[in-house]
Amino acid sequence: MPSESPVDVGIPRLVLMPAYNEASHIAAAVQAVRTLAPGFLPVVIDDGSLDDTGAIATRSGAFVLTHPFNLGYGAALQTGYHFALRRRAELIVQLDADGQHDPADITALISPIVKEELDLVIGSRFLDPDGYPESRARRLARLILKRVGGSFGVSITDLTSGFQAMNRRVLVCYTGEFFPADYPDADVLVRAKRHGLRIGERPVTMRSADRPSRLFIGLAPVYYFYRLALALWARDRSADHLKTREGDRG
Amino acid sequence: MNQSPELAELRDLLMNAPEQGTTRIVAILGATLLLVTVLWLVRRRAIDAEFTPIWVLVAGGVVVVASSAGLLRTLTRGIGAWTPSSTVFFFGEVFLVALCLHYSVRLSGLNRQVRTLAQEVALLRAHQDHHVVDMPRPRLSLE
Numbered sequence: 001m002p003s004e005s006p007v008d009v010g011i012p013r014l015v016l017m018p019a020y021n022e023a024s025h026i027a028a029a030v031q032a033v034r035t036l037a038p039g040f041l042p043v044v045i046d047d048g049s050l051d052d053t054g055a056i057a058t059r060s061g062a063f064v065l066t067h068p069f070n071l072g073y074g075a076a077l078q079t080g081y082h083f084a085l086r087r088r089a090e091l092i093v094q095l096d097a098d099g100q101h102d103p104a105d106i107t108a109l110i111s112p113i114v115k116e117e118l119d120l121v122i123g124s125r126f127l128d129p130d131g132y133p134e135s136r137a138r139r140l141a142r143l144i145l146k147r148v149g150g151s152f153g154v155s156i157t158d159l160t161s162g163f164q165a166m167n168r169r170v171l172v173c174y175t176g177e178f179f180p181a182d183y184p185d186a187d188v189l190v191r192a193k194r195h196g197l198r199i200g201e202r203p204v205t206m207r208s209a210d211r212p213s214r215l216f217i218g219l220a221p222v223y224y225f226y227r228l229a230l231a232l233w234a235r236d237r238s239a240d241h242l243k244t245r246e247g248d249r250g
Numbered sequence: 251m252n253q254s255p256e257l258a259e260l261r262d263l264l265m266n267a268p269e270q271g272t273t274r275i276v277a278i279l280g281a282t283l284l285l286v287t288v289l290w291l292v293r294r295r296a297i298d299a300e301f302t303p304i305w306v307l308v309a310g311g312v313v314v315v316a317s318s319a320g321l322l323r324t325l326t327r328g329i330g331a332w333t334p335s336s337t338v339f340f341f342g343e344v345f346l347v348a349l350c351l352h353y354s355v356r357l358s359g360l361n362r363q364v365r366t367l368a369q370e371v372a373l374l375r376a377h378q379d380h381h382v383v384d385m386p387r388p389r390l391s392l393e
Contacts, residue, residue: 045372065372071365079369086373181365 012090014083015040015106017062018076019097023051029099030060036103037093043083044097047076053097072181073162078174085171093165101163105204109165112200119197120170122156122189123163123204132206141221145186145228152190152232156201159186163204170197180231183224187231264333265323277316285309308345 015033019026026044033042042062046054048070058064065079077094084092091110095101105123112118125132126142134142145159160183166174173195179188193199288305291297315322315338326337 063376065376067368067372069368071368075365075369079372082369083373083376177362 012088013040014080014087014089014092015042015103016045016077016080016084016092016094017042017057017097018045018047018073018080018094019049019053019057020047020070020073020076021049021051021053022097023049023053023056025098026053026057026062027060029095029097030057030062032099033095033103034061037106040093040106043080045076045080047071047073074179074184075181077184078179078181081171081174081179085168085175088168089171090168091165092167092171094162096162100206100208102205102207105163105202106165108202109163109204112202113165113167117198118200119167120189120192120199121165122158122161122199122201123165123206124156124158124161124201125204125206126157127201127203133208137221144225148228148232149186149189152186152193154186154189154193154199156189156199158201159189161204161206163206173197178231178234180227183227185228187228190232261332265326269319269334274316278313281309281312281316284312304349 015037017026017029017033022029030042030044033040042057042060044054044057044062044064046057046064046066048067054064054066065083067076067079071079080094081092091113093106093109095103101123109121109123112121126134142158142160146157149156149159170192173192174184174188176191178191189199284305288297288302288309292299292302315325322334322337325341326332326334329337329340331337331340
């Protein structure tokens with residue numbers, strides 16, 4: 001059944017919010033974006049939620065894209081990138097739909113992009129040493145990731161941050177086949193760097209998530225680093241894709 | 251590789267052991283059963299015809315090997331195995347590993363296609379929904 005949207009879908013600035021079973025948070029998250037970043041259209045990508053996430057997001061004033069079934073966080077983000085590319089969006093922010101990220105930081109995050117100093121800006125919770133509490137295990141994982149990223153030329157303190165701002169060049173890269181369906185973290189940033197994108201970071205405030213990080217459940221950390229190593233090693237077939245996409249930009 | 255006389259004798263003994271006729275019959279029956287099962291699954295549309303050649307070839311291969319007395323022994327000598335049954339298990343395992351790799355590759359490709367399709371569905375659905383809303387609504391008249 002068609003859903004009505006009260007928003008202008010032609011707006012060139014988007015906030016992408018992938019959401020899976022976020023019915024209890026999504027309304028507040030969308031409202032926060034509308035209030036604190038009024039020039040941006042909130043786009044919620046409902047990743048096959050089993051609850052009313054999509055309907056609540058629509059009622060809250062977001063433009064909603066709905067996956068027919070659950071595909072994963074990365075795939076949901078990529079759907080948003082495709083949407084932004086087709087809508088010819090020029091400035092895109094992505095943040096989590098659970099309210100962990102503060103839309104008040106969007107202005108600071110997009111500033112280097114508006115000034116054309118950077119293509120991709122990562123919102124880092126660790127630039128301020130007292131900004132975000134972390135366990136020893138998390139700190140260790142972060143330092144390993146930072147070292148991995150650094151060895152590939154990506155010097156970012158918060159490689160798992162889902163709070164990012166980007167321009168259209170990044171969209172062209174991120175809609176490539178390499179983009180993972182699950183966790184788009186360090187490997188994706190390394191790809192972006194290889195494609196010549198200018199990457200930087202700015203401090204943002206993040207509140208602790210209600211749920212434990214996916215990185216620290218059972219054998220997840222082992223699999224995470226295994227998958228990361230494979231992703232970094234995998235042949236880069238995106239160059240051809242990029243050429244094609246650049247031709248489609250219009 | 252040099253073998254002691256006892257081992258060489260043991261190997262010759264195993265290689266030249268008389269074949270049981272029942273073993274051949276069981277092998278041929280097994281291959282026939284496999285073939286019938288595959289055809290039955292195709293008839294029920296549980297397997298697409300494009301996936302059947304490999305199983306038909308396997309069933310045919312088993313029948314040929316079971317029917318030919320010397321073929322399996324020649325293969326066994328060729329790969330340096332001691333018993334024909336080892337040869338059967340060896341090729342069986344190689345076949346299964348190759349099959350698993352083949353299906354992993356196919357599954358990965360299908361996974362990517364499903365993801366792309368689902369993303370397209372989401373984008374087209376949004377486009378369709380908003381297109382419907384944007385369409386001018388017909389004026390209703392009571393006259």
